[in-house]
């Protein structure tokens with residue numbers, strides 16, 4: 001991998017069709033910057049995108065990539081990484097994609113702890129389908145399908161991740177370019193599943209969770225005495241519904257990723273031109 | 288004395304029926320005899336009737352028949368369940384001291400051997416060996432040298448220490464001697480041994496073995512009967528060849544992981560059964576549209592919904608051919624025997640990569656739970672060839688880049704096949720998507736490109752039709768005017784049925800079709816025959832519909848959908864009836 005990769009090398013020549021001002025622009029820039037900073041090359045990087053406005057990100061970036069079906073990006077990323085551990089695998093999607101239809105996979109990807117990063121563009125709404133409630137929408141947030149609000153508490157993705165045994169749990173704000181890129185970079189560098197929930201405002205359908213709202217309410221953990229290695233502190237902050245945090249909530253520095261536990265280091269794409277040596281032993285076993 | 292011998296052990300699930308049956312089957316196989324096993328089991332772990340049946344012959348046996356010569360009955364229900372198959376002179380081994388068996392009545396004309404299985408087992412070292420005592424008794428009845436049982440017991444219990452093995456051998460001898468001492472019947476069986484060297488395995492194992500042979504390195508699945516054995520086989524073995532098995536959280540995840548691994552360049556597979564295939568359908572479309580090589584194995588069971596999970600059916604053909612929204616090019620292969628499970632798996636991997644297309648491997652419960660003997664050469668690993676299709680590398684990628692150096696992963700080609708670059712290949716970075724896309728893999732709704740991409744994907748099928756051999760396997764009398772056509776696992780039973788019909792002077796030509804899409808054109812064969820009968824294990828004749836569609840000719844159907852596979856003798860009888868009504872009409 002060459003070190004002279006610039007973040008623009010991760011940009012495709014497709015112009016994003018996101019609404020002007022959409023938070024996803026900032027999220028993507030941070031991802032590209034972090035990939036370049038960590039010395040990755042587009043030819044050795046694999047991006048898996050979900051479905052939603054957020055999922056379009058794979059099209060606007062340049063690398064090996066797949067834009068999958070709604071909610072299933074994490075299993076795809078898992079397969080890619082296990083089959084070729086040399087690749088840098090980054091999975092991206094929205095809050096609907098990850099915490100609604102893909103919620104089951106989220107929990108299991110967290111506990112599987114495959115060495116990849118997962119960036120969720122959390123705009124607390126369904127953007128692509130034009131403004132329905134998402135699992136992170138507030139209880140009283142009025143939408144076309146929930147005129148009185150969902151009337152059920154929002155999912156707390158950080159709490160889910162912590163409960164499932166997450167080893168890197170962070171929250172970021174797309175427009176805070178420096179700190180956002182740094183958090184994604186730390187997620188990439190983490191040995192295991194690096195999860196970053198990114199507040200990535202939808203300027204078209206969400207007039208509550210806006211840039212101003214986050215600017216006014218975000219508490220930057222870097223400016224507190226939060227110790228990310230302390231699970232109890234992490235738990236306390238994650239369950240504190242009165243605040244929005246930015247930074248690394250929790251990181252287990254002793255995390256051993258799935259691939260390492262299972263001794264997976266080979267690139268599985270390389271196979272012989274016939275049955276492997278000694279394959280007749282497989283037959284003999286049935287004697 | 289008939290050429291084949293049919294034996295079964297039956298009792299309650301949890302009675303150790305399976306392992307006992309398997310020991311007997313292995314003993315026969317190691318003695319150079321052909322074996323064909325089948326299981327009757329209910330969908331529960333403890334309690335409920337279950338049986339393991341073994342048919343054996345010196346000549347190949349490839350089907351079950353409606354006849355049972357020796358039955359080891361651990362419960363009274365075992366006798367009731369098998370009454371139809373028991374005949375005059377059948378031997379029933381039971382333990383009259385067992386509380387539930389005390390009042391058991393041996394049906395008229397049959398021979399009951401009351402053997403104190405538990406008591407003798409205790410004498411040999413423990414009641415747990417009572418089934419092995421029964422095996423010894425069976426050796427006496429069948430005149431089968433008990434030494435052959437020893438080697439199977441060694442294989443089964445060797446890991447637990449020599450003392451356990453020796454106790455089991457002793458238990459078997461006690462059973463044998465008891466029968467010899469107490470009963471002076473001449474049992475009319477003589478299971479001679481041969482010097483032949485056979486292996487004994489089932490269809491799921493053969494699929495797993497085929498996958499490793501074909502270079503599959505990644506498998507993800509979610510347990511479901513009767514596909515789980517594929518995953519169990521690969522677990523612990525594929526690692527030795529640099530691969531890995533993941534038990535995913537569900538089938539949606541399983542197919543998506545397999546897709547991810549395939550996109551990373553690995554040969555990759557998932558296996559499931561009906562309900563799981565339904566869950567995979569959405570991603571199946573993505574696999575095809577993103578032109579990812581993937582082998583998806585459906586070990587069919589009785590549906591719809593949860594249906595009869597432990598019963599046989601060939602009901603998913605339409606799903607394999609048409610499942611998924613939109614129009615999706617795919618290949619559908621159906622192995623016709625246990626050994627073909629191996630070869631069709633190898634072929635499936637090659638087709639998937641040669642055409643960058645998902646391949647369905649349609650196996651079924653009958654193949655999955657059948658253990659069958661083969662000479663080891665039937666799985667000749669030297670004959671396995673791997674063709675990775677248009678996989679480009681650093682040297683060849685240039686041919687597929689546009690003037691801006693971008694990789695044309697979905698290039699429009701004459702043969703419909705685009706190139707494939709494994710991630711890590713310099714200059715190959717590209718996007719793939721389930722959205723309609725251009726040559727670079729980027730989303731497009733351009734009408735021209737849409738049509739060109741659809742045509743290109745369909746063109747692969749045309750190329751495959753012209754390039755590959757999709758012929759059926761042919762059996763019987765090539766000149767017969769009675770044509771029987773079938774697909775998948777019915778082949779063995781049909782082959783034996785042909786012989787039975789021949790004995791009665793009825794000739795048939797039999798075409799066994801392992802390729803469902805693309806499939807052979809049988810128009811001429813159908814036109815040349817007077818009577819055409821399509822046999823399959825489903826109610827609606829899904830394959831018969833295809834034949835009618837392809838040949839524009841009405842065909843007769845023989846369908847079985849009671850959850851039980853075709854049996855050779857029953858099949859012969861039904862074909863005879865069908866042909867005679869045919870002739871009369």
Ligand SMILES: Cc1ncc(C[n+]2csc(CCOP(=O)(O)OP(=O)(O)O)c2C)c(N)n1
Nearest residue numbers: 051052053054070094095096097126127128
């Ligand atoms: C199986 C399936 N169900 C529904 C949809 C429609 N759909 C597309 S995107 C989306 C929600 C996206 O929301 P989110 O993940 O929050 O992403 P955003 O668009 O807000 O970035 C839905 C429901 C789909 N594509 N597939």
Ligand code: SF4
Nearest residue numbers: 019022053127202203
């Ligand atoms: S609808 Fe919302 S999420 Fe989608 S592009 Fe527009 S601003 Fe972004």
